[in-house]
Amino acid sequence: MWPGRNTGRLPDRPIVLTADLDTDKGRPGRDDNGSGMAALLETARLITSQSCMQDNSIFFAVFDFEEKTSGSDGACAAGSCGSKEFSNYVIKPYIDLTKKDPAEWSGIITLDSILNYNSSAMAQTIPDEDTFKEAPGLTNVYQSLKANNQRGDFIFVVYRTNGDSTLQSEFDKKWAAEDNPQYKILSAGIPYKNITAMIDAKEGPYWQVYDYVVSHDTSSFWKENNDIPAIAVSDTGVLRQREKKWGEVGPADNMDLTQDRLQFLKKTTDVVTDMIRGMAVTQQECRDPMSEAPSGFNSGLSLSGELTLGQDDTRIYTFKVSSFTSSGIAKATLSNSSWSLDLEGRFDGDNHKLVLRPTPIVGDITPKPFICNMEGSLNELSGGVLYTGRLFGGCGVNGDVYESGFVPFVLYSGDAGGSSLALPVILSLASGILVTALAAWFIVRRRRGYEGVQGPLLGNSGNPTSGSYQT
Numbered sequence: 001m002w003p004g005r006n007t008g009r010l011p012d013r014p015i016v017l018t019a020d021l022d023t024d025k026g027r028p029g030r031d032d033n034g035s036g037m038a039a040l041l042e043t044a045r046l047i048t049s050q051s052c053m054q055d056n057s058i059f060f061a062v063f064d065f066e067e068k069t070s071g072s073d074g075a076c077a078a079g080s081c082g083s084k085e086f087s088n089y090v091i092k093p094y095i096d097l098t099k100k101d102p103a104e105w106s107g108i109i110t111l112d113s114i115l116n117y118n119s120s121a122m123a124q125t126i127p128d129e130d131t132f133k134e135a136p137g138l139t140n141v142y143q144s145l146k147a148n149n150q151r152g153d154f155i156f157v158v159y160r161t162n163g164d165s166t167l168q169s170e171f172d173k174k175w176a177a178e179d180n181p182q183y184k185i186l187s188a189g190i191p192y193k194n195i196t197a198m199i200d201a202k203e204g205p206y207w208q209v210y211d212y213v214v215s216h217d218t219s220s221f222w223k224e225n226n227d228i229p230a231i232a233v234s235d236t237g238v239l240r241q242r243e244k245k246w247g248e249v250g251p252a253d254n255m256d257l258t259q260d261r262l263q264f265l266k267k268t269t270d271v272v273t274d275m276i277r278g279m280a281v282t283q284q285e286c287r288d289p290m291s292e293a294p295s296g297f298n299s300g301l302s303l304s305g306e307l308t309l310g311q312d313d314t315r316i317y318t319f320k321v322s323s324f325t326s327s328g329i330a331k332a333t334l335s336n337s338s339w340s341l342d343l344e345g346r347f348d349g350d351n352h353k354l355v356l357r358p359t360p361i362v363g364d365i366t367p368k369p370f371i372c373n374m375e376g377s378l379n380e381l382s383g384g385v386l387y388t389g390r391l392f393g394g395c396g397v398n399g400d401v402y403e404s405g406f407v408p409f410v411l412y413s414g415d416a417g418g419s420s421l422a423l424p425v426i427l428s429l430a431s432g433i434l435v436t437a438l439a440a441w442f443i444v445r446r447r448r449g450y451e452g453v454q455g456p457l458l459g460n461s462g463n464p465t466s467g468s469y470q471t
Contacts, residue, residue, distance in 0.1 A: 107229035289328030384414025
């Protein structure tokens with residue numbers, strides 16, 4: 001996940017780019033789906049190298065087991081098992097966290113075989129032609145194919161007219177705006193929102209043709225949550241001919257990387273990248289994170305401070321920075337004598353906010369990275385670095401507990417012996433922000449050796465407790 005300003009909050013409208021990394025047994029993988037993987041990785045590289053923070057979350061998701069693998073050694077007889085797991089263990093928990101209407105997500109784009117450009121006449125096969133030309137949503141595709149002598153010179157987009165039209169329209173506009181008009185686009189707008197249920201039930205006269213058309217991970221998303229907009233982008237796979245007939249192709253028979261095919265792949269990648277930047281609301285200009293961050297905020301910096309977990313439960317914590325990059329990516333570890341949590345996230349140079357979440361652990365597909373959130377202001381103060389804010393979701397500080405609510409934190413890297421606390425005090429009076437007042441209180445405690453402090457300032461819910469302090 002590439003987090004934005006709205007990540008974890010109701011205003012967030014996530015955009016998801018997906019591709020599978022497996023191919024059908026016995027077939028080459030360059031097109032299916034090395035091409036989709038290449039486009040996803042390049043899009044991720046371009047977007048994550050920019051320093052400007054976008055508003056909405058961007059998910060880059062790679063799946064295994066898209067292909068059906070039946071038999072004694074088969075792990076996914078129905079197909080699309082990886083995308084189903086992603087829906088259940090990432091998308092659904094995130095919806096539960098943000099309470100966002102799934103229909104208001106920006107959407108999911110699936111890239112599945114996007115390399116094969118073949119402008120030869122009759123290169124494009126039409127499955128079950130008599131039924132295809134009559135199927136609602138496919139008639140216009142059939143007519144366009146026939147008018148163009150069935151050339152395979154287009155990218156194919158599959159969507160549902162009830163739910164996915166905005167996402168498809170955005171892709172179509174971006175495609176038209178790019179160069180190389182010889183690379184065309186055809187879109188199939190299926191008028192049934194419950195198309196996957198129709199296919200599963202073998203309902204109606206067109207279900208087999210629709211099964212050909214929607215046999216991508218997109219169908220898994222439609223099935224698991226059919227309110228989230230989702231489109232499939234493809235060169236139609238085995239329905240488009242190549243140098244060697246598909247029936248004769250073996251694992252080593254990768255299709256040739258012609259200039260036409262590479263440019264076709266590039267156009268698709270450029271369109272998707274531009275589309276995601278726009279839907280995520282990415283600024284063109286912003287303040288540089290490196291120059292806006294405190295001068296001492298870099299690898300090896302150590303901050304210390306307190307988290308008040310309850311009226312009688314105040315603990316000392318250390319926050320150590322592992323790395324900080326030019327694009328604002330920060331990695332750090334929050335720890336005490338018996339517990340630690342690796343974190344990563346981004347610093348926003350425009351508002352000086354540092355937002356961190358648990359570093360994903362291989363094999364851990366729980367929603368912890370979404371529930372836990374460390375967020376606050378990062379500023380330079382009295383020769384040190386001050387990080388003040390709130391720890392949301394528990395984050396395991398009470399053991400393996402991820403819960404609602406928040407815990408305020410104040411972390412500071414200085415020696416707490418500077419001459420002035422005027423800045424945090426003035427800020428607290430001017431803005432009424434409690435955590436800034438906490439900063440002043442915390443540094444006073446450190447200077448005076450914690451003398452005169454009767455109890456924790458905040459309880460576990462973030463409300464003032466009966467404890468008091470003296471200065």
